[in-house]
Amino acid sequence: MSKDKRKYSSEIVDGPEQAPSRAMLRAVGFESEDFKKPQVGIASTWSMVTPCNMHIDKLAESAARGADSVGSKAVIFNTITVSDGISMGTKGMRYSLVSREVIADSIETVVGGQGFDGLITIGGCDKNMPACLMAMARLNRPSIFVYGGSIKPGLNRTDVVSVFEAVGKHSEGSLSDIELLDIESSAIPGPGSCGGMYTANTMASAIEALGMSLPNSSAQEAISSSKLDDSLSAGEAMMHLITEDIKPRDIMTKAAFENAIAVVIALGGSTNAVLHLLAIAHEAKVNLNLNDFERIGKRTPVLADLRPSGNFLMSELIEIGGIVPLMKGMLEEGLIDGSQMTVTGKSLEENLSTYKTYPSNQEIVREVGNPIKPDSHLRILYGNLAPQGAVAKISGKEGLRFEGKAKVYDSEESAMKGILSNQVTEGDVLVIRYEGPKGAPGMREMLSPTSAIMGKGLGDKVAFLTDGRFSGGTHGFVVGHITPEAFDGGPIAFIKDGDFISIDAETNLINLDLSEEEIKRRKDIWVCPVADEEGGVLDKYRSLVTSASEGAVTTKK
Secondary structure, three states: HHHHHHOOOOHOOOHHHHHHHHHHHHHHHOOOHHOOEEEEEEHHHHOOOOOOOOOOOHHHHHHHHHHHHOOOOEEEEEOOOOOHHOOOOOHHHHHHHHHHHHHHHHHHHHHHHHHOOOOEEOOOOOOOHHHHHHHHHHHHHHHHEEEOOOOOOOOHOOOOOHHHHHHHHHHHHOOOOOHHHHHHHHHOOOOEEOOOOOOHHHHHHHHHOOOOOOOOOOOOOOOOOOOOHHHHHHHHHHHHHHOOOOHHHHHHHHHHHHHHHHHHHHHHHOOOOHHHHHHHHHOOOOEEEEHHHHHHHHHEOOEEEEOOOEEEEEHHHHHHOOHHHHHHHHHOOOOOOOOOOOOOOOOOHHHHHHOOOOOOOOOOOOOOOOOOOOOOOOOEEEEEEEEEEEEOOOOOOOOOOEEEEEEEEOOOHHHHHHHHHOOOOEEEEEEEOOOOOOOOOOOOOOOHHHHHHOOOOOOOEEEEEEOOOOOOOOOOOOOOOOOOOHHHOOHHOOOOOOOEEEEEOOEEEEEEEOOOOHHHHHHHHHOOOOOOOOOHHHHHHHHOOOOHHHHHOOOOO
């Protein structure tokens, strides 16, 4: 193997002076001939912290076998993960988005320190997936992402969101203790990421559309032979990327990000995709901003009838072919750019040409001419309540406009108590603030309160605003990522109970019915009620993080 194919590892293992390095590597399984091979780091997010990742060790081993079989030397290493579903509704959720930065930093650290020539990352939960892409973009070494795969449905087609919504029904008295326990005990049957078009499946689809995973990697169940084969194939594909020196920034172009945004919209995906794609683009040095989401949203319809707003599960989309036929149809309609390079070494159009369209009798994905919604469900809103932007998730089922009086809470916990004790009623605009990237700190997801609202039957009767964010499992009339956030003295900090708020998803406006003078008066007397952290990673994060409208990243431009 010529030295140029070992662009980084040769520094670690070549020459008499590197004998100590080779000695250490022999102890972890290297043979003499391995020092002449390109080294491929395999970042595994395996842990028993969450069902999303509990099987990924087997996928990492499969990827390593694939890499070894084509003449490279695989080295598996681990990174952390935090479970959103477990930490949701608690102070622990503050660490979720923070973990994205920690994971990206840790992968960069290992790959840079060990001198790997290529990188495979395997992710299976909401934050470790974008973190993997952020690290790949920073390092800019030949790389492939492998999705850990979706979970099988629970009993009676239940999933994790079914459990959260059951809590709301239980508080209403419409679900008994035994019925709640039954749902809790059967909704999550084993390994894999949450089973709707929630954040994990949204990001897997976006990454595939971006060109950074092999075709159909986003649409395989976690426990399946196809997922093991996908991991093996990723390992095998690395040698071509290394030989041809095809790097992430060659693939993750502005047009590729636009493809990813379009596919997320067509699938009815999570608002978190906005935050994460902005962050990945930042690391890839691509100029992506909120206006790009608005521009692409005007021309891209919602086509997939998937949960949480729709009816079908990811496992059912997998049965009809996954997202490849969707992208094939979008390509034919000019909604995505097929010329973009992918990790196969071929263009997106070349990849799609070998796949079939959906079966004619399926009901999950509609034709472009018969959409569920003619334009995006992800709305970028501006107005005196969000001068720097906000992200709404409005499918249209809840209506496209909402007006009402504010019911304000300064934390998720206080809001949850208010919802469960019937303080929030029909016509209210529920406001939860001081939950932004700095305010929480960590920009917690609001799945517990939104699920409680749905469980109480208020999903289309209440609007929900926050400077925090929403789970991919959230549905209803919701607006998050409001910037500037309350902690920074954004207008959301000055709302009082009873203030009139209007939200319009057609004109993309969100306004507080107050004069500029009154807003300024309130700002002049405002004192932030959030105390500083006592140190540690949350304090470090708060001091570095940018706004949600910039992806909530902690690295400089």
